[in-house]
Amino acid sequence: MSRKANDINRSIMKKYTPVIKVIPNLRNAKKQTIKLSEKTFEKIEKAHNFLTDVADVFLFITRLTKETFSRDFEFREFLRQCFQVGYKALPLISVTGIIMGLVLAIQSRPALVHFGAVSMLPGMVAISLIREMGPVITALICAGKIGSGMGAELGSMKVTEQIDAMEVSSTNPIKFLIVTRVLAATLMIPLLVLYADGLGIVGSWAGANIKGDVTFVLFFSQAFSQIQFIDFFPAVIKSFFFGAVIGLVGCYKGYTAGRGTESVGIAANSAVVLSSLLVIIIDLIAVQITDMI
Amino acid sequence: MIVTQIPTIAPAKTNSDKQVIEINNLRKGFDQQEVLKNVSLQLFNGENLVVLGKSGSGKSVLIKCIVRLLNPDDGTIDVFGENVSSLNRDGLGELRKKIGFLFQSGALYDSMTVKQNLEFPLRRIKKDLTQKEIDEKINEVLENVGLSEALDKMPSQLSGGMRKRISLARTIVVDPMIMLYDEPTTGLDPVTSDEISSLINEVQKKYKTSSIIITHDIECARATANRVIMLHDGEVYQEGKLEEFEKSADALIKSFFK
Incomplete structure (x- = not known):
């Protein structure tokens, strides 16, 4: 042996x-x-x-849930994290949102023209964006940017003993570092999804105008006339879950990283991989539930 | 207040028979490796206790067990008469307010300025202080470590020695009663090491602290020790005054003090 x-x-x-x-x-x-x-x-x-x-x-x-509802919420750190998660991701989400709508319109238009249904383009694009593409693509982009950032930041804090230093300063690191980040991601990612949806529709209007000619007001009124509450509400709800899982996985991987510098890279990498996978799985479950409703 | 010459070793306080930390039969292991096998020691009020030992002899693990960053496998640790292992989270938080821990790496918060680093423990431990009092306290400790000009700098803009001094300032800003130094001079040049050793003695005098100094730097030990304990292979190898170590005929001790 x-x-x-x-x-x-x-x-x-x-x-x-x-x-x-x-x-x-x-x-x-x-x-x-x-x-x-x-x-x-x-x-x-x-x-x-x-x-x-x-x-x-x-x-x-379990500990995270307990700390979330306990006294002395770290409100200033929560606001700082909202800024980090939300505001700093805006440029990337803006570009992604516009391109998402643009590509969708350019790809869909020929097929719709073929069937003489080009007037369906705004509604079809809007439903695709709001129900599926906006939430999932935004969440995947955020898993890459925010999840890896959290994993790497907390991992390096662990390696350089900053989390231990926090603990001996009578500060609860779960409450200060984890609760604030998970809540910020849970709250900010649905807002980023809505923002990406809006820009996606603007992008699709631009895409529709490359070979067609439709006014902005007409495109928007046609788009929103096709959207119902059932298209919008489940998408927003699942975005909260996407946010929570991205924050949770990023923080867990960073917080439980090993002591060597190599573990920082591993934490960042595994945070992206696992949170992206979980986003897809949650999306699958959400689609099934919405379908049943 | 940077002292260019190392002060002479401060004599232990007259009430030195009063124990602030008492460790009995401490054991701690990781996976299959037992790092601390049977360690017993006492820290007396007002003294600087230097713990010497080779890398991997369990020195850092010892002081991390004192503040329960690591949980001992066996044995007892009493700090101010309270058994650390039996404390609940609130009790542990209260005890940690009395203990300052200088980490080997400095452990400054990268995302905060020097001022924010010092404010962080102060706001959480001394909640009744006004902003003016906090600013005064920060200026006072920065002056004590000779780095008043670093107030608005980020940790990445500081040298290794400056980071150690700011880290020391962050530790003493909350007036701890016990100081635990984890390799305070590791990775520093001899001049900066002497400055840090001087600061340790100044902190002992000014803040009336009792300290455990983990080191393998003999010059630091010579400059700061009131009493010395050598750890070897997870156990206390020898305990006594520095002079006894210097005169020892033991091969292992001689290899440290040559």
Whole structure:
């Protein structure tokens, strides 16, 4: 058996020795465990690590929820984070929003012209933007910009002992760093989505005018005449969930980063990957729920 | 108030028999490695206790256990007669207000100016102070560490020595009763190291603090120690006055003091 397998073996035996002592039937398990192959030990270790991670996430969310509703809310830091999350993402969201609408209009127009339904263009683009493209693309952009930023910032604070310094200054780092960031992301990302939707419609008007000729007022009135409450409301609600998950994942990855500088990069990277994946999954669930309604 | 010559070692206070920290049979390990095996020590009122040891001997882990940044596996830590492990979050918060911790890296908040760094603990620990009193206190401690001009600078604009001094200022701004220094002179040139050692002695005199100074810098130990403890392999290897260490025939101790 390799040295690594022996190490893992020792570690597992150390952990479960009390269990083996307590339950007589498990006493013989010691001999059997030693005979297990290296692959089995690796699988056991992976399962153990996975369950530990799940427990850590659960505890983190529990503590976060508790701190969110406790006394002494860090309002100034919350406002600062709203500024960081909302205002500083505006240029990127502006460009993305306009291009999103522009591309959608340019791509859709030929097909609609083919069926003689070009007058449907404003309504179709507006519904696509508000129901799906605006929230998802804005959330994915924010996962990249805001989620990675939070992961890297908190990760580097951990590496340079700033979070420890905060703790010994009698400041609760969960309340000061995490609650404020998660709430700011939850509140600001729906606003950014609405902003991106608005600019997307402006962009689609510009796209429609490249080969067509429609006034801004007519385009807007046609667009909004097709939009109903059921198009708008679920999109806003899911945007809150997108914001919460981006803030939560970014903060969790940063806050639980390791001590080395390498872990800062890992925290930032995994924050983007995981929050983007969760955005897509939440979107899928939201679409199913909306469809049922 | 930068002192160009290191003051002579301050004698321990007359009420030095009063313990402020008492650690008994402390054990702490990570995964399969036991870092602290059986450490017992006392810090007496008003003294500077230097904890010497090689890198990885568990010195930093020891002081992190005192403020419960790390939870001990076994043993007891009493600070001002209170068992640190048994304190709830509020109790721990109150205890931490009496303890200043100078981190090895300085741990200044990157996103804040020097002034905001100093305001941060002050606003949270001394909540009844007015803005004018906060400003006065900040100016006073910055003057004490000789960096009044750095008030509006960002940490990234400061040199290593300046960061350490600002970090020290941030620690003493809340008038702690106990100071824990984690490698205060590591990574600094000899001149700046001497300045930091002088500041440690000045803090002891001016703020009447009791301190544990974790270091492997013998010059810092010589400048600041009232008493010395050497950690080796997770255990207390030797304890005594600095002079006893200097005269010791033990090979390990000699390798430090050559």
